Amino acid sequence: MSATTGYNFGYLDEDTKRMIRRALLKAVAIPGHQVPFGSREMPLPYGWGTGGIQVTASVIGPADRLKVIDQGADDTTNAVSIRRFFARVAGVETTERTAEASIIQTRHRIPETPLREGQILVYQVPMPEPLFRLEPRVAETKRMHALADYGLMHVKLYEDIARHGHVAISYNYPVMVNGRYLMSPSPIPAFDNPKMHRNPALQLFGAGREKRIYAVPPYTEVRSLDFEDHPFEPVRARAGCALCGSRESYLDEVVTDDAGGRIFVCSDTDYCQSRQARQEAAE
Amino acid sequence: MAYVAVKGGERAIEAAHAWLAEARRGEPAVPELGVDQVEEQLGLAVDRVMAEGACYDRGLAALAIKQARGDLIEAAFLLRAYRTTLPRFVAGAPLDTGAMRIRRRISATYKDLPGGQVLGPTFDYTHRLLDFALAAEGEAPPPPPEAPAEAERMPRVTGILAQEGLMQPEARGEAPAEAEPPDLTREPLAFPAARPLRLQSLARGDEGFLLALGYSTQRGYGNAHPFVGEIRMGEVAVEITPPELGFPIEIGEVTLTECQMVNQFAGSKTEPPQFTRGYGLTFGHAERKAMAMALVDRALRARELGEEATAPAESEEFVLYHCDNVEATGFVEHLKLPHYVDFQSELEKIRQLRATALREAAE
Amino acid sequence: MTRPMRMPLAAGFADPVLDAQCCFRAALEAMARPGRVQRVAAPPEAPPPLGGAAAALLLTLADAGTPVWLDAGPAAEAWLRFHAGCPIAAMPGEAAFLLATGAPPPLARLAAGSEEEPHRSATLILQVASLAEGDGWRLSGPGIEREHRLRVEGSPPGFAAEWAANHARIPQGVDLFLCAGDRLAALPRSTTLIPG
Numbered sequence: 004m005s006a007t008t009g010y011n012f013g014y015l016d017e018d019t020k021r022m023i024r025r026a027l028l029k030a031v032a033i034p035g036h037q038v039p040f041g042s043r044e045m046p047l048p049y050g051w052g053t054g055g056i057q058v059t060a061s062v063i064g065p066a067d068r069l070k071v072i073d074q075g076a077d078d079t080t081n082a083v084s085i086r087r088f089f090a091r092v093a094g095v096e097t098t099e100r101t102a103e104a105s106i107i108q109t110r111h112r113i114p115e116t117p118l119r120e121g122q123i124l125v126y127q128v129p130m131p132e133p134l135f136r137l138e139p140r141v142a143e144t145k146r147m148h149a150l151a152d153y154g155l156m157h158v159k160l161y162e163d164i165a166r167h168g169h170v171a172i173s174y175n176y177p178v179m180v181n182g183r184y185l186m187s188p189s190p191i192p193a194f195d196n197p198k199m200h201r202n203p204a205l206q207l208f209g210a211g212r213e214k215r216i217y218a219v220p221p222y223t224e225v226r227s228l229d230f231e232d233h234p235f236e237p238v239r240a241r242a243g244c245a246l247c248g249s250r251e252s253y254l255d256e257v258v259t260d261d262a263g264g265r266i267f268v269c270s271d272t273d274y275c276q277s278r279q280a281r282q283e284a285a286e
Numbered sequence: 287m288a289y290v291a292v293k294g295g296e297r298a299i300e301a302a303h304a305w306l307a308e309a310r311r312g313e314p315a316v317p318e319l320g321v322d323q324v325e326e327q328l329g330l331a332v333d334r335v336m337a338e339g340a341c342y343d344r345g346l347a348a349l350a351i352k353q354a355r356g357d358l359i360e361a362a363f364l365l366r367a368y369r370t371t372l373p374r375f376v377a378g379a380p381l382d383t384g385a386m387r388i389r390r391r392i393s394a395t396y397k398d399l400p401g402g403q404v405l406g407p408t409f410d411y412t413h414r415l416l417d418f419a420l421a422a423e424g425e426a427p428p429p430p431p432e433a434p435a436e437a438e439r440m441p442r443v444t445g446i447l448a449q450e451g452l453m454q455p456e457a458r459g460e461a462p463a464e465a466e467p468p469d470l471t472r473e474p475l476a477f478p479a480a481r482p483l484r485l486q487s488l489a490r491g492d493e494g495f496l497l498a499l500g501y502s503t504q505r506g507y508g509n510a511h512p513f514v515g516e517i518r519m520g521e522v523a524v525e526i527t528p529p530e531l532g533f534p535i536e537i538g539e540v541t542l543t544e545c546q547m548v549n550q551f552a553g554s555k556t557e558p559p560q561f562t563r564g565y566g567l568t569f570g571h572a573e574r575k576a577m578a579m580a581l582v583d584r585a586l587r588a589r590e591l592g593e594e595a596t597a598p599a600e601s602e603e604f605v606l607y608h609c610d611n612v613e614a615t616g617f618v619e620h621l622k623l624p625h626y627v628d629f630q631s632e633l634e635k636i637r638q639l640r641a642t643a644l645r646e647a648a649e
Numbered sequence: 650m651t652r653p654m655r656m657p658l659a660a661g662f663a664d665p666v667l668d669a670q671c672c673f674r675a676a677l678e679a680m681a682r683p684g685r686v687q688r689v690a691a692p693p694e695a696p697p698p699l700g701g702a703a704a705a706l707l708l709t710l711a712d713a714g715t716p717v718w719l720d721a722g723p724a725a726e727a728w729l730r731f732h733a734g735c736p737i738a739a740m741p742g743e744a745a746f747l748l749a750t751g752a753p754p755p756l757a758r759l760a761a762g763s764e765e766e767p768h769r770s771a772t773l774i775l776q777v778a779s780l781a782e783g784d785g786w787r788l789s790g791p792g793i794e795r796e797h798r799l800r801v802e803g804s805p806p807g808f809a810a811e812w813a814a815n816h817a818r819i820p821q822g823v824d825l826f827l828c829a830g831d832r833l834a835a836l837p838r839s840t841t842l843i844p845g
Contacts, residue, residue, distance in 0.1 A: 022714070041473050043471075080624075149765040212613045219791075
């Protein structure tokens, strides 16, 4: 029992953690396969990251250092709220530095700073089923995954190219994991997809409302779907960050007036601030 | 550049919480609402929150309603989030609604029947005229109702039909009777879902959603010919058998509303024409919900009865995945969380697609 | 389930919450990096022949929802039932977890999941004499950058061929923990094994 809250360490009871831990081990053993789990009601609403929170709560220990980001930033309100939740129910140290974190819970981004072995990236996932826009019936998509029958998705991408000259998906861009399962990378921008490929960190995915857990082990092949004559191309704004000057990072567009004025800044606040600090130190 | 990298999320959250508390309290000159007042005087709201919150505790439901400022879905969510932390001691014995201490019991299929019709506390024949005497707060306590017919056992209408062999008996299912039923709160839904699981899901389901679906079956989206065999509301004893005792003991009672809809069934290759049942059961007095649930339950049985299943209310996945209002409100409302990273990628994509389209148009 | 209340039972985890968390992280790391050896804090009094790592794994992962098959004798069975509350499976094919201190049942007889639900598969915990990185088996697959080497003393005869057959059933199949004393390593079904 945590002295400050009256709740168990990490909020979840031990039975629930055990159930989630078993699901996580199977998820790691079958990369990209969605494992159903008995998702619990959490004190935060569905859609606010209940799946990621349950995964983090089942994994985290007193020795961990937790970073939480939303849209790449540590200071967005939901990231703040989740970080406070874990500081309260697990008493763990938190950090905003990617390099210092042992667990990073994220919504919609993969940090720019390359991850390393020993780190765990926990994704909050709204819709774990990559095929849901093409086939909403779960019983049907389950069958498609069993048969590795992903023709529907290939046809959709092909039609996009025929109509627009490009695949019209810009985020939540489907990936094939370990050459077997089609997987939703969660709604990260397609720009981030290549970071999933053979990443040294362990990537865990939790979908609370849809009650699914899945995983990508370290150094596992993660390919964004494409065609030989239309290779996958990650898109970012063609600009540099107005704060740190980066031309590699993913940028947020900030509207500065109502006359078309805009600037671009890094979405990853830790990456941007570290660069600014280094530049100041060099001056 | 104050608009960049909005620092101070933490302060903003704290300020919002303080403002929320102030808004909840309202005008301080007006006396604060007591939880007991909610429990006693907004009883149907309490009932709905207990049903959708899947937790029978009038006091906690009343507290949730007060804390949620009267937002009943938010209150059900509060109750669910509390419920999920409670330890499980033992599974209760099946409730015997046949032994209900009845406050209301009506049948639309018989003019009179053993036990009689008991109107009970119903809006049914009120004239919906605003009662300005209530606004004056000078309400005189009404005379006590007639003592209910305590001793008389009230047989269920479906039982009366069954005597004649006209009512399809309830299937026990493949599991032995003593097997524990599936538990929606521990295991995720899997399809095809057995009826116990469907009924669990509907019992927690959103009243409005079930109402609309039930209504749709009456308007031709589904093959419904329903009659209200019976609606009964009253108190039922809850029993458990503690392992160390080995015999059942009563631990309290709950108020329930049960609705048995009787539907015509033309028969199949294996079964003669008969009536089939649609079943609704809810915590508290929640007649609209129980009736809607009974309609939807019957609609969801279409496939097992060999009927064509094409209407929305007959689609198991459609109904069960979408009837939970705590899940639904979470996913709908999460759209207000920041999505600017995804939106940015959409912006770039739309610009790219437009550029391609304009270039092609120019060629 | 009868709990042998009168038998003086050895203790389980010293701190059930934090010890289980620590052991799970070791297990997760092991499963995510096949062939890398992890150390766990063993429950102080697991009855032999139950080794420290195997005992810790079972306390961490098994409960009333997971039938366990084991060949470790009545003392270990009673200890596990008391601390984990898990049912004991009579047949290997019915078990979610299996603990083999001697020759394990054939992998092909264990639950391998279905095409749609390959996660409904058994996890075998196999006690071996020793585990060391650096040479021995050549392992590759998800979780492994190029190759991991794992020297396992005391693995059952013919294991490499059995594992190859298990691996060939992907995505169905059995996952394996190897335990020696307080050390453990894992082979998920996705790992390719070349004897060396």
